[in-house]
Amino acid sequence: xxxxxxxxxxxxxVNKSAEEQEARFTPAEANTAQTFAQGLKAGLPIxxxxxxxxxxxxxxxxxxxxxxxxxxxMSLLVFAGASQFIAVNLLALGTQAWEIILTTLVINLRHFLxxxxxxxxxxxxxxxxxxxxxxxxxxxxxxTVASLQTPSILTAPFVLGLNLIxxxxxxxxxxxxxxLAGGLPAAIQASMGIALYAMFIGLLVPSLRNGLPxxxxxxxxxxxxxxxxxxxxxxxxxxxxxxxxxxxxxxMLGAAFYPEGVEx
Amino acid sequence: MLIVxxxxxxxxxxxxxxxxxxxxxxxxxxxxACLQFIPYAVLGALIFPxxxxxxxxxxxxxxxxxxxxxxxxxxxxxxxxxVGGILCAYLFGLL
Numbered sequence: 001x002x003x004x005x006x007x008x009x010x011x012x013x014v015n016k017s018a019e020e021q022e023a024r025f026t027p028a029e030a031n032t033a034q035t036f037a038q039g040l041k042a043g044l045p046i047x048x049x050x051x052x053x054x055x056x057x058x059x060x061x062x063x064x065x066x067x068x069x070x071x072x073x074m075s076l077l078v079f080a081g082a083s084q085f086i087a088v089n090l091l092a093l094g095t096q097a098w099e100i101i102l103t104t105l106v107i108n109l110r111h112f113l114x115x116x117x118x119x120x121x122x123x124x125x126x127x128x129x130x131x132x133x134x135x136x137x138x139x140x141x142x143x144t145v146a147s148l149q150t151p152s153i154l155t156a157p158f159v160l161g162l163n164l165i166x167x168x169x170x171x172x173x174x175x176x177x178x179x180l181a182g183g184l185p186a187a188i189q190a191s192m193g194i195a196l197y198a199m200f201i202g203l204l205v206p207s208l209r210n211g212l213p214x215x216x217x218x219x220x221x222x223x224x225x226x227x228x229x230x231x232x233x234x235x236x237x238x239x240x241x242x243x244x245x246x247x248x249x250x251x252m253l254g255a256a257f258y259p260e261g262v263e264x
Numbered sequence: 265m266l267i268v269x270x271x272x273x274x275x276x277x278x279x280x281x282x283x284x285x286x287x288x289x290x291x292x293x294x295x296x297a298c299l300q301f302i303p304y305a306v307l308g309a310l311i312f313p314x315x316x317x318x319x320x321x322x323x324x325x326x327x328x329x330x331x332x333x334x335x336x337x338x339x340x341x342x343x344x345x346x347v348g349g350i351l352c353a354y355l356f357g358l359l
Binding site: 044045048049070073074077078079080083087091097100101104105108109110111112113114115116117118119120122124126128131132134135136138140143144147148187188190191192193194195196197198199200201202203204205206207213214217218219220221222224225226229242243246247248250251252254255256258259260261262 | 265266267268269270271272274275276278279280281282283284286287291293294295296297298299300301302303304305306307308309310311312313314315318319320321324325328329331332333335336337339342343345346347348349350351353354357358
């Protein structure tokens, strides 16, 4: 309204403001492509880490008698490593379907914590459609990489790029694993099992410099996980529950001591 | 087939619900701090003790963990940290 009033007085301004607007749009588009590329780049270590695991999943699926079609479909639709491995194992054992689905649910409940945390980091103006699309690609790895980005607001193109490269590697690796059947020497395959942990360490170590609150929370989580795994009564809990309990207790402890959050 | 579709559903729902519906909710400061700490808590809980068993051999796993921790401490690129960790575990296994 205001702009139109101004341009009525000086008609030459119309062209100028249109030019200005265009000039404002082009960098924004370039920016979208750029942040998408940044997302792809940030996801590269995940893609490297996923590939051998996806191949291993393909191999396991094949040896469990699961067809190429079902294995790839599982990677395409489920996109959650741990639960896919367990599901294939259970399928091979002839476990009841409802039990496999319940196990999958329990293992993946941890994503509830992660997306709750991410919900506060995504750009607030992002629509529900976009949010539900991006939600599909949230894994332990994409979540941790996205969360530890320095600008605190995460944009849609960035998260899309990050999720997409991880997803592609997971799906292609699964197909390759089923088709290869054999492939990599065992020693190399075993050493590649460390890949994603190396990435987690690569994310964690620099973030310890953020200050005492982070160090306290990480130590608490490690200690609680140790308890969960080695105290006989607790170690019977499903892996999914262990992670949910340790991580949420550690975060609650951190918030109790440091109500200002990470920056305190 | 049906199993895969149902697995997809129970995996997608916990991913989607908080991301879509927590946007407009105003969090009390305590909860906000909690959610800020979640990534670090998750990282700690993911690494330990899982990393120890990741190669099927605790000593090569420790070599890989140490290697990647040193590279990460030097603030090297994440790709280098990952590849370096794999190499350390592999080379230690050859010893």
